[in-house]
Amino acid sequence: MKHSSNHHYPHLLKYYSDQPILTAQHFPIAVNSVFNPAAVKFGDEYLLLTRVEDLSGVSCLWLARSKDGVHFTPDPQPALLPSQEEPFSHVERYGVEDPRITPFGDTFYITYVGYSEHDCVTLLAETRDFRSFRRVAILGLPENKDVVLFPEKIGGRYAKLDRPMTQTSRRGEMWISFSPDLIHWGNPLPVMSARPHRWDSFKIGAGAPPIKTEAGWLEIYHGVKLTAAGALYRLGAVLLDLEQPWKVIGRADEAILSPALPMDFHGNVANVVFTCGAILEPDGELKVYYGAADQVIGLAVCPVEEVIQLCLKAAHRS
Ligand code: BMA
Numbered sequence: 001m002k003h004s005s006n007h008h009y010p011h012l013l014k015y016y017s018d019q020p021i022l023t024a025q026h027f028p029i030a031v032n033s034v035f036n037p038a039a040v041k042f043g044d045e046y047l048l049l050t051r052v053e054d055l056s057g058v059s060c061l062w063l064a065r066s067k068d069g070v071h072f073t074p075d076p077q078p079a080l081l082p083s084q085e086e087p088f089s090h091v092e093r094y095g096v097e098d099p100r101i102t103p104f105g106d107t108f109y110i111t112y113v114g115y116s117e118h119d120c121v122t123l124l125a126e127t128r129d130f131r132s133f134r135r136v137a138i139l140g141l142p143e144n145k146d147v148v149l150f151p152e153k154i155g156g157r158y159a160k161l162d163r164p165m166t167q168t169s170r171r172g173e174m175w176i177s178f179s180p181d182l183i184h185w186g187n188p189l190p191v192m193s194a195r196p197h198r199w200d201s202f203k204i205g206a207g208a209p210p211i212k213t214e215a216g217w218l219e220i221y222h223g224v225k226l227t228a229a230g231a232l233y234r235l236g237a238v239l240l241d242l243e244q245p246w247k248v249i250g251r252a253d254e255a256i257l258s259p260a261l262p263m264d265f266h267g268n269v270a271n272v273v274f275t276c277g278a279i280l281e282p283d284g285e286l287k288v289y290y291g292a293a294d295q296v297i298g299l300a301v302c303p304v305e306e307v308i309q310l311c312l313k314a315a316h317r318s
Pocket of ligand 1: 097233274291
């Protein structure tokens with residue numbers, strides 16, 4: 001994919017454009033913001049399942065379709081509104097947020113976050129055709145978010161990454177857990193923590209669902225640093241062991257995307273780049289769709305091999 005030659009930006013991911021690829025203005029009704037999309041290829045189309053915050057401040061999930069991965073047209077109606085049905089209505093009252101899509105056979109699983117007076121919980125829905133959607137389960141207790149499903153079973157069980165939050169330190173760490181049926185989850189293990197004094201020093205969470213590579217599961221995650229101006233969100237990369245994905249093979253020292261464009265700085269929440277979806281193309285290009293400043297959607301790209309090498313460089317040093 002041709003991208004603007006923005007070599008003066010230091011990070012590994014390069015902006016496809018210095019303009020957003022999808023904004024509130026593209027939608028058929030007035031909405032506040034469009035951000036943090038899941039991304040997947042389906043037939044001959046690219047799909048983004050975007051988080052859309054309405055004018056009352058409640059988010060729903062809305063599908064947008066594209067032939068080229070760049071020009072997206074939203075569907076006439078949202079895909080998932082906050083549920084009115086038990087048990088989901090208990091945990092989605094204030095909105096559904098930050099979806100991730102994992103293809104699994106001919107089913108597409110959608111992991112997402114429900115927000116309510118009970119704080120945030122992780123949930124699972126499914127679709128086969130991106131026309132009708134079915135909720136499957138509430139995956140766990142609050143406070144938890146940043147939930148991604150692996151696209152294959154690990155040791156015979158489904159596996160997910162998520163981000164429980166500790167109450168005393170407010171630290172957010174990445175955990176893995178397992179399930180025989182996608183409903184009952186257990187055997188949790190910590191995978192990765194925030195790194196003191198680095199760009200990901202405050203909290204971290206999974207971004208795109210893990211991508212299988214020969215070098216390991218590639219996870220594009222977000223990290224937060226607290227600055228005098230507030231939280232600063234960046235993207236990083238880590239390789240996890242293919243058979244024992246709670247083991248880190250290599251975690252890149254550097255952030256691979258950091259707010260640098262005007263749209264990353266100016267929006268509802270300044271200084272945020274946040275991903276819920278990346279697509280690995282057959283030619284090795286990694287397309288990372290990201291929410292810019294919780295307002296619009298941007299696209300950044302890079303050969304996947306460069307991201308892998310950055311992770312392996314860190315592996316060899318440690
Ligand atoms: C996180 C999530 C994201 C959001 C980010 C920055 O906690 O809620 O949806 O993009 O904060 O505001």
